[in-house]
Amino acid sequence: MKSWSDIEHSKxxxxxxxxxxxxxxxxxxxxNHKFIAGQVIALGISAEIEPRLYSIASAENDDLITILYSxxxxxxxxxxxxNLKTGDTLLVSKPFGTFTAVKDNAVxxxxxxxxxxFMSMLLSNKVNHATVIHGASYPEFFYFSEYLHSTxxxxxxxxxxxxxxxxxxxxxVTKFLKEWDALSPNKNYYLCGSAxxxxxxxxxxxxxxxxxxxxxxxxxx
Amino acid sequence: MSLIPxxxxxxxxxxxxxxxxxxxxxxxTQIADWLYRKDVDSIDQMSNLSKKVREQLSEKYTLGLIAxxxxxxxxDGTKKYLFPTGNNKFVEAxxxxxxxxxxxxxxxxxxxxxxxxxxxxxxxxxQGQLTSGEILNQLRSIPEFRNVTNIVYMGMGExxxxxxxxxxxxxxxxxxxxxxxxxxxxxxSSVGLIPALRKFMEQSNCHLxxxxxxxxxxxxxxxxxxxxxxxIADVVAEIRKVFKGGQRRVSFEYIMFxxxxxxxxxxxxxxxxxxxLECRVNLIRFHTIPDSPLRGTSDAKMxxxxxxxxSKGIFTTIRSSRGQDIQAACGLLSxxxxxxxxxxxxxxxxxxxxxx
Ligand SMILES: Cc1cc2nc3c(=O)[nH]c(=O)nc-3n(C[C@H](O)[C@H](O)[C@H](O)COP(=O)(O)OP(=O)(O)OC[C@H]3O[C@@H](n4cnc5c(N)ncnc54)[C@H](O)[C@@H]3O)c2cc1C
Ligand code: SF4
Numbered sequence: 001m002k003s004w005s006d007i008e009h010s011k012x013x014x015x016x017x018x019x020x021x022x023x024x025x026x027x028x029x030x031x032n033h034k035f036i037a038g039q040v041i042a043l044g045i046s047a048e049i050e051p052r053l054y055s056i057a058s059a060e061n062d063d064l065i066t067i068l069y070s071x072x073x074x075x076x077x078x079x080x081x082x083n084l085k086t087g088d089t090l091l092v093s094k095p096f097g098t099f100t101a102v103k104d105n106a107v108x109x110x111x112x113x114x115x116x117x118f119m120s121m122l123l124s125n126k127v128n129h130a131t132v133i134h135g136a137s138y139p140e141f142f143y144f145s146e147y148l149h150s151t152x153x154x155x156x157x158x159x160x161x162x163x164x165x166x167x168x169x170x171x172x173v174t175k176f177l178k179e180w181d182a183l184s185p186n187k188n189y190y191l192c193g194s195a196x197x198x199x200x201x202x203x204x205x206x207x208x209x210x211x212x213x214x215x216x217x218x219x220x221x
Numbered sequence: 222m223s224l225i226p227x228x229x230x231x232x233x234x235x236x237x238x239x240x241x242x243x244x245x246x247x248x249x250t251q252i253a254d255w256l257y258r259k260d261v262d263s264i265d266q267m268s269n270l271s272k273k274v275r276e277q278l279s280e281k282y283t284l285g286l287i288a289x290x291x292x293x294x295x296x297d298g299t300k301k302y303l304f305p306t307g308n309n310k311f312v313e314a315x316x317x318x319x320x321x322x323x324x325x326x327x328x329x330x331x332x333x334x335x336x337x338x339x340x341x342x343x344x345x346x347x348q349g350q351l352t353s354g355e356i357l358n359q360l361r362s363i364p365e366f367r368n369v370t371n372i373v374y375m376g377m378g379e380x381x382x383x384x385x386x387x388x389x390x391x392x393x394x395x396x397x398x399x400x401x402x403x404x405x406x407x408x409x410s411s412v413g414l415i416p417a418l419r420k421f422m423e424q425s426n427c428h429l430x431x432x433x434x435x436x437x438x439x440x441x442x443x444x445x446x447x448x449x450x451x452x453i454a455d456v457v458a459e460i461r462k463v464f465k466g467g468q469r470r471v472s473f474e475y476i477m478f479x480x481x482x483x484x485x486x487x488x489x490x491x492x493x494x495x496x497x498l499e500c501r502v503n504l505i506r507f508h509t510i511p512d513s514p515l516r517g518t519s520d521a522k523m524x525x526x527x528x529x530x531x532s533k534g535i536f537t538t539i540r541s542s543r544g545q546d547i548q549a550a551c552g553l554l555s556x557x558x559x560x561x562x563x564x565x566x567x568x569x570x571x572x573x574x575x576x577x
Contacts, residue, residue, distance in 0.1 A: 196346040199336045199346060219335065221379075
């Protein structure tokens with residue numbers, strides 16, 4: 001077939017595939033190439049299924065690369081990915097993509113697995129004084145929250161859309177941003193996740209005086 | 222059980238269908254002929270199938286033609302049709318008559334996932350994929366069906382994000398057993414999803430239009446998030462690799478934003494990017510959309526830009542702007558407001574029938 005035959009890729013063995021939350025997994029593979037934090041790889045099980053893209057969530061100098069993925073019930077690939085065991089093989093492309101040019105004073109806005117590229121940037125020490133605003137439906141989907149909480153403290157904001165009022169902000173990231181006093185036109189904004197979140201967040205930022213040159217987005221289409 | 226639509230099925234799919242129904246193989250060609258060449262409105266009109274076979278088919282299948290819900294007409298003759306699709310979604314098609322041709326701009330998805338900064342469709346998010354039948358229905362179910370000479374896949378959605386349905390629809394349009402159109406009358410427009418681009422170039426002869434909008438990486442990222450994954454330089458490199466010239470045309474769409482992508486620097490970079498590639502550039506007027514920080518370039522400056530590109534050896538045209546007063550112009554197709562309005566109608570209608 002199709003696309004895989006044209007993509008530079010290799011067959012790789014799964015090091016581990018750990019379930020970290022309902023339907024969410026961390027997949028680990030050997031790192032065979034250098035990459036820049038923020039880049040993606042294409043993954044597949046066999047040549048019959050079109051490659052799907054995944055952000056690398058681990059540090060640039062790690063010997064393993066980590067992928068954070070969530071299973072889509074009707075999806076073509078993720079239900080198969082979640083069944084992979086250590087030693088199983090899968091098709092892996094070289095890293096690519098340019099969602100990488102992160103500047104200081106960054107505000108990372110992510111929903112769901114969209115946190116992955118920001119984890120890679122933070123673990124690779126690519127940015128100082130970053131703020132992370134992460135949106136998820138329930139507390140268990142705030143992936144890497146221990147690390148983020150301990151390293152960022154108050155600059156780590158969890159927006160939980162279906163939580164009961166408690167220690168997390170209740171509501172979507174877009175609701176939070178509309179109310180956020182610290183939203184400043186001088187910061188650099190990086191958005192990653194669904195098209196809906198990216199488009200709505202971008203509009204909110206623009207309406208609050210952020211220039212479009214300061215907004216960079218990666219959409220998980 | 223809901224009936225399965227026949228319209229939009231390729232001959233291969235019809236062949237599988239007739240085998241599954243225990244009908245002779247040649248019935249597939251007969252059905253395709255009725256659907257795509259004789260334009261019947263019901264299975265019952267397929268008169269060379271026996272009455273029994275028609276009844277058998279009607280138990281499980283329907284033609285699947287859906288009339289537009291609404292039409293708005295521009296003072297310039299452009300018409301915008303609103304079609305319902307599955308799950309209460311809506312898409313739009315724009316019919317654009319000119320003196321020597323009539324172009325239909327069709328949607329390939331309800332909404333879009335690409336999130337381009339300048340686009341109304343992008344603002345409404347993604348509601349779902351269209352089937353090949355739903356794509357072709359936008360042609361088949363308008364009163365001007367027989368007048369249409371050209372189709373452009375430039376309505377709502379990113380065609381390469383729904384490539385299988387798009388390829389099925391172009392196969393039906395261009396096959397001998399289908400509508401028999403020349404692929405030269407069909408243009409598919411994309412932001413440049415490279416794996417799908419390869420497959421499209423391999424499996425179709427239709428024209429290709431790539432949304433370029435700026436040759437500079439950082440600027441394009443600002444306008445089009447897809448630049449992070451499939452940069453325009455890679456898209457052009459891929460086209461250079463696979464484009465063999467001939468009848469097929471490759472063009473680049475360039476919406477002009479005042480003070481952003483309309484400078485001499487852009488002309489120079491465009492010339493570098495497209496140097497030696499057999500292609501054309503279409504400059505498009507930007508129609509300001511609500512809450513957008515972008516403004517359109519003036520007509521005078523567009524002419525200057527066109528002349529500057531032409532002098533660099535790039536064949537450049539300015540696309541005339543049509544249907545602006547009914548929001549049918551490029552980048553303005555959005556059903557968000559209409560969806561809200563129509564949902565209301567829908568529910569009240571349902572409610573009403575329930576009471577009755
Ligand atoms: C740049 C980039 C980076 C990404 N990074 C990550 C990441 O780090 N982690 C991650 O989890 N994901 C990521 N994604 C998303 C990922 O590539 C896949 O899209 C996702 O994992 C789903 O794949 P799938 O094959 O399981 O589902 P698919 O088969 O692609 O389907 C996706 C969803 O669409 C629905 N669907 C499928 N076909 C249709 C149809 N015809 N009509 C309507 N709905 C349909 C399915 O029900 C499913 O819910 C990224 C995407 C991009 C573009
Ligand atoms: S311009 Fe095209 S690809 Fe971009 S958001 Fe609009 S419909 Fe989607």
